[in-house]
Amino acid sequence: MGPPADDAGPGGADRRHMGHALRLGERNLGATGDNPAVGCVIVAERRGASLVVGRGWTAEGGRPHAERIALERAGDAARGATAYVTLEPCAHHGKTPPCADALVEAGVARVVSAMEDPDPRVAGRGHAILRAAGIAVEVGLLGDAARRSHAGFVSRITRARPHVLVKLAVSADGKIAAREGEATAITGEAARARTHLMRARSDAIMVGRRTAEIDDPLLTCRLPGLEHRSPVRVVMAANAGLDPASRLVRSARDVALWVAVADDAPGAACSALSGAGAEIVPCPRDEKGALSLPAVLTALADRGIGRLMVEGGAALAGAVVAQGFADEVALFTAPASLGPDGVDALGGVALETVTASQDFALLEEERYGEDRLALYGRQ
Ligand code: AOF
Numbered sequence: 519m520g521p522p523a524d525d526a527g528p529g530g531a532d533r534r535h536m537g538h539a540l541r542l543g544e545r546n547l548g549a550t551g552d553n554p555a556v557g558c559v560i561v562a563e564r565r566g567a568s569l570v571v572g573r574g575w576t577a578e579g580g581r582p583h584a585e586r587i588a589l590e591r592a593g594d595a596a597r598g599a600t601a602y603v604t605l606e607p608c609a610h611h612g613k614t615p616p617c618a619d620a621l622v623e624a625g626v627a628r629v630v631s632a633m634e635d636p637d638p639r640v641a642g643r644g645h646a647i648l649r650a651a652g653i654a655v656e657v658g659l660l661g662d663a664a665r666r667s668h669a670g671f672v673s674r675i676t677r678a679r680p681h682v683l684v685k686l687a688v689s690a691d692g693k694i695a696a697r698e699g700e701a702t703a704i705t706g707e708a709a710r711a712r713t714h715l716m717r718a719r720s721d722a723i724m725v726g727r728r729t730a731e732i733d734d735p736l737l738t739c740r741l742p743g744l745e746h747r748s749p750v751r752v753v754m755a756a757n758a759g760l761d762p763a764s765r766l767v768r769s770a771r772d773v774a775l776w777v778a779v780a781d782d783a784p785g786a787a788c789s790a791l792s793g794a795g796a797e798i799v800p801c802p803r804d805e806k807g808a809l810s811l812p813a814v815l816t817a818l819a820d821r822g823i824g825r826l827m828v829e830g831g832a833a834l835a836g837a838v839v840a841q842g843f844a845d846e847v848a849l850f851t852a853p854a855s856l857g858p859d860g861v862d863a864l865g866g867v868a869l870e871t872v873t874a875s876q877d878f879a880l881l882e883e884e885r886y887g888e889d890r891l892a893l894y895g896r897q
């Protein structure tokens with residue numbers, strides 16, 4: 519057998535190790551709080567063969583950083599080795615000391631880094647520290663994949679809002695419910711499990727108040743072993759009109775629940791929700807009197823949310839798409855039709871705004887039982 523395809527051609531081994539580092543980092547997507555989920559692989563040459571001597575990924579909660587963990591595993595074997603990192607090693611004394619210093623101290627000879635860290639405390643300084651210490655530094659390998667991996671963090675830092683994934687489950691004729699006010703199961707069990715994985719990889723999940731009322735959802739991740747990966751649940755409820763007896767509010771002490779309300783929301787309703795363990799996030803209204811979506815997104819980014827998943831309903835998903843905040847759309851389509859009385863997936867906004875527009879490209883297609891998942895990303 520020949521070498522794996524990834525290994526072929528110049529730089530093939532580098533690409534393979536960086537791919538490995540990306541997959542490691544992505545293990546903790548949605549679980550690293552305000553920190554990016556970075557991966558690091560340390561590779562030493564031993565008698566003509568390359569050997570992985572350390573692997574690390576940003577810990578749950580965001581610390582320690584990936585490089586620290588990988589270096590600790592590698593020990594003395596890091597001396598003279600190559601470190602593959604999916605993000606520039608940090609240069610600042612934050613809650614942890616700089617990873618760039620740790621790489622220098624460990625005697626690493628070469629660092630291959632997928633992309634620069636946009637955090638203004640780092641922004642090129644990590645690479646500069648390494649170069650100043652005589653380490654060979656290469657930047658940009660698998661940069662596009664790394665930018666996707668760190669999209670939440672990058673969006674929070676550079677746009678002061680989260681990266682937004684809109685998840686839709688529609689019938690063959692593009693409906694999300696048989697009738698207004700009704701919750702309809704659209705997709706099957708496999709698609710449901712895939713949705714729960716998307717939840718686990720998100721920092722927060724958002725629904726509108728009507729959906730909270732009609733579906734009475736829990737919005738947690740219930741995949742075996744990943745229950746603790748449930749994201750922060752956010753409900754857009756301008757007037758704080760969320761039923762304290764709903765499953766969401768009753769579970770607020772177990773899994774974080776934030777309620778985005780208008781500045782002028784009734785105080786008594788807000789107190790009832792916060793008394794039940796929910797956190798109230800007051801935001802201004804927009805010129806139409808609705809809760810301002812950009813203001814809510816900024817408030818979420820301020821609170822450390824990088825990866826936001828929007829689960830509906832149609833009005834919220836439509837507003838997110840129409841206002842240009844949908845960075846990705848995950849569209850599950852089931853084989854059955856719901857007929858002309860059904861509720862359109864994006865309210866007054868045509869689904870073709872995503873599926874047949876120059877703004878979005880079809881990135882991936884997967885099948886889950888009878889259902890199809892199409893993942894669209896901004897061009
Ligand atoms: C790395 N490796 O695994 C991660 C990094 O408060 P601190 O000290 O944890 O620093 C947070 C910043 O560190 C964060 O904004 C980002 O720039 C970087 N994250 N850096 O070298 C890692 N997660």
Ligand code: ZN
Nearest residue numbers: 583608616617
């Ligand atoms: Zn670091």
